[in-house]
Amino acid sequence: MEEKEISQAVIGRLPRYFRYLGELKDQGIERVSSQELSDIMNVTASQIRQDFNNFGGFGQQGYGYNVEYLFQEIGRILGLNRDHNLIIVGAGNLGQALVNYGNFERRGFLFKGVFDKNPQLYGKKIRDKEVQPMENMEKFVETNQIDIAVLTIPKTEAEKVAERLVGCGIKGIWNFAHVDLRVPEEVQVENVHLSDSLMKLAYNISRSRSSWEA
Amino acid sequence: MEEKEISQAVIGRLPRYFRYLGELKDQGIERVSSQELSDIMNVTASQIRQDFNNFGGFGQQGYGYNVEYLFQEIGRILGLNRDHNLIIVGAGNLGQALVNYGNFERRGFLFKGVFDKNPQLYGKKIRDKEVQPMENMEKFVETNQIDIAVLTIPKTEAEKVAERLVGCGIKGIWNFAHVDLRVPEEVQVENVHLSDSLMKLAYNISRSRSSWEA
Numbered sequence: 001m002e003e004k005e006i007s008q009a010v011i012g013r014l015p016r017y018f019r020y021l022g023e024l025k026d027q028g029i030e031r032v033s034s035q036e037l038s039d040i041m042n043v044t045a046s047q048i049r050q051d052f053n054n055f056g057g058f059g060q061q062g063y064g065y066n067v068e069y070l071f072q073e074i075g076r077i078l079g080l081n082r083d084h085n086l087i088i089v090g091a092g093n094l095g096q097a098l099v100n101y102g103n104f105e106r107r108g109f110l111f112k113g114v115f116d117k118n119p120q121l122y123g124k125k126i127r128d129k130e131v132q133p134m135e136n137m138e139k140f141v142e143t144n145q146i147d148i149a150v151l152t153i154p155k156t157e158a159e160k161v162a163e164r165l166v167g168c169g170i171k172g173i174w175n176f177a178h179v180d181l182r183v184p185e186e187v188q189v190e191n192v193h194l195s196d197s198l199m200k201l202a203y204n205i206s207r208s209r210s211s212w213e214a
Numbered sequence: 215m216e217e218k219e220i221s222q223a224v225i226g227r228l229p230r231y232f233r234y235l236g237e238l239k240d241q242g243i244e245r246v247s248s249q250e251l252s253d254i255m256n257v258t259a260s261q262i263r264q265d266f267n268n269f270g271g272f273g274q275q276g277y278g279y280n281v282e283y284l285f286q287e288i289g290r291i292l293g294l295n296r297d298h299n300l301i302i303v304g305a306g307n308l309g310q311a312l313v314n315y316g317n318f319e320r321r322g323f324l325f326k327g328v329f330d331k332n333p334q335l336y337g338k339k340i341r342d343k344e345v346q347p348m349e350n351m352e353k354f355v356e357t358n359q360i361d362i363a364v365l366t367i368p369k370t371e372a373e374k375v376a377e378r379l380v381g382c383g384i385k386g387i388w389n390f391a392h393v394d395l396r397v398p399e400e401v402q403v404e405n406v407h408l409s410d411s412l413m414k415l416a417y418n419i420s421r422s423r424s425s426w427e428a
Contacts, residue, residue: 011417015410019392042394078413079420093314097307103392103409109416147419172419174412178233178317180256188422190415192408195317196229198388199292201404202323203225205361205386206293208402 006054013051014074016041021071033064083108085145086174089161090152091116091124091131094176098150099126112144117157134161138168147171155179220268227265228288230255235285247278297322299359300388303375304366305330305338305345308390312364313340326358331371348375352382361385369393 020041024032034052038045052065055077075081086104088095091114098104099111114129116122121131132140140146149165151158151173158177165173172188175181181189234255238246248266252259266279269291289295300318302309305328312318313325328343330336335345346354354360363379365372365387372391379387386402389395395403 011414012410014417015407015413016394018413019407019410077417079416080413082420084416084419093307093311097311098408100307101408104412107409107413109412148415171423172415174415180230186422188415188418190411190418192406192411193229193233194312194315194406195321196226196233197404197406198318198323199229199232199294199321200225201362201386201388201402202293202298203228203291204402204404205298206296208400209385 010051010054013043014078017048017051018071018074018078018080021067021074024067025071029067031064032067036064080108083110084148085110085112086148086150087111087113087115087137087141087146088150088152089115089134089137089165090150090176091118091121091126092152095150095152096126098152099129109148112146113140115140138164141165141168141170148174150174150176152176224265224268227257228292231262231265232285232288232292232294235281235288238281239285243281245278246281250278294322297324298362299324299326300362300364301325301327301329301351301355301360302364302366303329303348303351303379304364304390305332305335305340306366309364309366310340312366313343323362326360327354329354352378355379355382355384362388364388364390366390 017037020037021032034045034048037043037048041048052070055073072081086109088099088111095114095116099114105111111127111129114126114131115134115137116131117134119133122133124131141149147170149170149172151161153161155177158175158179158181162173162175162181162183166183166187170187172190173181173183175189175191176194178193178195180191183189231251234251235246248259248262251257251262255262266284269287286295300323302313302325309328309330313328319325325341325343328340328345329348329351330345331348333347336347338345355363361384363384363386365375367375369391372389372393372395376387376389376395376397380397380401384401386404387395387397389403389405390408392407392409394405397403
């Protein structure tokens with residue numbers, strides 16, 4: 001299977017397919033046609049067929065798609081067939097919110113440690129993890145096979161922390177700091193720039209307002 | 215100025231331009247060439263020129279771009295030249311993190327109220343706002359000219375709350391609930407699906423792993 005040629009646009013849609021298929025599965029639905037998926041997902045049926053063709057199709061003429069199989073297969077492609085060990089750097093509200101959000105664990109994203117530079121937080125428990133000082137980070141990453149670090153720290157500190165994480169072999173950074181990190185290309189970065197998303201919403205509101213006024 | 219024709223792809227890039235221009239401005243830099251912007255933003259200079267041409271260019275031959283002017287102009291296009299009044303629905307960790315994140319206020323996004331269905335939270339102060347019961351929401355939206363509601367509630371409740379918000383005239387929903395909301399097209403929705411973003415990271419890690427192993 002030639003997974004390397006899949007475009008980032010398709011990849012970007014896979015988690016959404018995965019989510020909808022998971023819901024069908026939870027409802028006990030065993031098979032689904034591209035047309036049915038199209039109706040609930042608000043994507044064209046031909047887009048769905050095209051996307052699934054990237055992975056060899058999965059579908060059978062006249063039967064549609066097997067929900068369980070498709071769910072497992074997309075999960076496997078997304079790398080969800082194995083667990084990921086995570087640390088959180090930054091034990092503020094956002095970091096705590098992420099640790100406490102149980103859904104990630106269900107998908108195999110396991111929070112193994114929480115770090116902060118504020119000594120007043122050391123030892124404080126977030127879920128069942130004690131906040132540790134930043135000095136412990138490298139050793140912890142190496143001894144606990146951590147592959148993903150979640151950065152919920154101010155942008156002024158993010159670059160330096162990212163460098164340290166790269167130095168101890170981190171594979172991916174889930175970056176909530178409002179800065180674009182520069183890391184070697186073998187390290188994957190996924191940014192969640194909340195302000196950018198809010199500004200886009202503001203733009204769409206003001207555009208819709210001016211089209212109403214026009 | 216024909217703002218209506220601008221593609222969502224360009225719009226999606228504007229907040230990032232806005233962020234970098236804000237940083238240049240903070241550094242006291244008055245002008246910048248598309249090449250300089252290209253170097254720091256890791257986007258081609260021709261992409262930058264093309265994007266800015268959507269709004270009439272802003273640039274002068276041999277001078278480059280005036281940072282302050284460009285910053286103000288992109289801010290205006292993004293609708294940041296006026297304040298937005300927000301409420302948060304869901305006073306959990308994520309809701310609290312958003313209220314406490316001062317940067318939004320600097321950009322004119324003003325948190326006016328916080329709502330939750332948990333009576334134990336009523337009256338609890340988040341920043342300087344008391345958590346209010348859900349029953350107060352509609353009246354509050356109407357009397358305080360709220361244009362954006364931030365949903366930090368479970369997906370099982372998000373649809374119903376969104377309906378109520380649409381009913382009382384909300385203009386935009388910033389949706390953190392893990393569900394795609396169905397709202398009338400005059401209501402703008404911007405989704406932040408955190409699990410989708412994390413899965414995309416997992417995919418890129420597993421792809422990069424298999425290309426190393428290959």
